[in-house]
Amino acid sequence: xxxxxIPKTAQELIESSKIAFLGSINDxxxxxxxxxxxxxxxxxxxxxxxxxxxxxxxxxxxxxxKACVYYVDDKKFMGLMLIGxxxxxxxxxxxxxxxxxxxxxxxxxxxxDPDYTVLRFTTKWGxxxxxxxNINFEF
Amino acid sequence: xxxxxIPKTAQELIESSKIAFLGSINDxxxxxxxxxxxxxxxxxxxxxxxxxxxxxxxxxxxxxxKACVYYVDDKKFMGLMLIGxxxxxxxxxxxxxxxxxxxxxxxxxxxxDPDYTVLRFTTKWGxxxxxxxNINFEF
Numbered sequence: 001x002x003x004x005x006i007p008k009t010a011q012e013l014i015e016s017s018k019i020a021f022l023g024s025i026n027d028x029x030x031x032x033x034x035x036x037x038x039x040x041x042x043x044x045x046x047x048x049x050x051x052x053x054x055x056x057x058x059x060x061x062x063x064x065x066k067a068c069v070y071y072v073d074d075k076k077f078m079g080l081m082l083i084g085x086x087x088x089x090x091x092x093x094x095x096x097x098x099x100x101x102x103x104x105x106x107x108x109x110x111x112x113d114p115d116y117t118v119l120r121f122t123t124k125w126g127x128x129x130x131x132x133x134n135i136n137f138e139f
Numbered sequence: 140x141x142x143x144x145i146p147k148t149a150q151e152l153i154e155s156s157k158i159a160f161l162g163s164i165n166d167x168x169x170x171x172x173x174x175x176x177x178x179x180x181x182x183x184x185x186x187x188x189x190x191x192x193x194x195x196x197x198x199x200x201x202x203x204x205k206a207c208v209y210y211v212d213d214k215k216f217m218g219l220m221l222i223g224x225x226x227x228x229x230x231x232x233x234x235x236x237x238x239x240x241x242x243x244x245x246x247x248x249x250x251x252d253p254d255y256t257v258l259r260f261t262t263k264w265g266x267x268x269x270x271x272x273n274i275n276f277e278f
Contacts, residue, residue, distance in 0.1 A: 018213060019211070019213050021160055021172050021209070021211075023162055023170030023172045024170060025168070025170055026222075028205075029164070029205055030162075030207060031162030031163060031164055031170040031171070031172075031206065031207045032162065032170070032220065032222070033160050033172055033207050033209035033220060034209075034218070034220070035209075035211045035213060035218055066167075066168055066170065067169070067170065068169060068170045068171055070160070070173075070174075072158070072160075072174045074157060074158050074174060079173070079174055081172060083169050
């Protein structure tokens with residue numbers, strides 16, 4: 001399916017979401033889910049998260065980059081699932097790009113806190129449902 | 140960890156949730172997430188869902204029973220992740236047990252609709268966070 005056929009409502013769902021659900025695979029091959037702050041996205045193609053370097057997710061993605069990001073609005077019966085890969089990034093440029101006021105709460109040492117890690121999710125394909133309509137798309 | 144140490148708030152989170160997030164593994168080994176109606180639970184040990192037999196989730200769980208169920212209250216900064224296995228069930232007894240008024244909307248042929256399937260999730264272990272507290276528990 002052509003990417004231009006993705007309805008605008010999918011993009012609006014991302015923009016209006018305070019949290020995204022991030023799926024990973026653990027050491028035993030089970031899916032894991034965690035709610036993440038939805039802080040920065042570039043269309044439906046690149047989703048950025050910040051997390052603690054010491055977190056379980058970071059060690060999982062270092063071993064297995066396969067991931068999923070999910071957005072939902074259950075009142076509007078609308079859901080967007082993106083499937084792709086996570087890159088675990090710690091370079092200064094990424095830290096700076098993603099840093100927000102208030103992040104000191106999570107990373108007390110500031111932008112260079114070794115416990116601050118950036119996750120970049122890149123979409124390969126996705127599925128969007130809204131009411132009874134359901135579409136798949138690829139990038 | 141002893142199961143009796145699981146805080147009551149974890150059970151309350153399940154009971155107050157209209158939706159649960161169900162994690163599965165697709166054919167290519169990627170995690171998938173879907174919002175599901177939270178219709179019936181037995182403590183933190185058994186979670187019941189209904190779905191369409193023709194759905195992607197049913198074919199995924201028939202090949203790989205590894206699953207995850209996630210509940211969240213982002214306002215209370217609270218999340219519960221349960222890791223375990225899904226059984227795909229179609230016996231009449233299960234259909235009857237789970238059937239609710241209004242299910243005709245999803246399964247027009249009623250309780251015996253071949254497109255009506257029951258999913259039973261059984262928890263092996265879980266993780267509950269609330270504010271800064273974070274506990275793991277096993278069953």
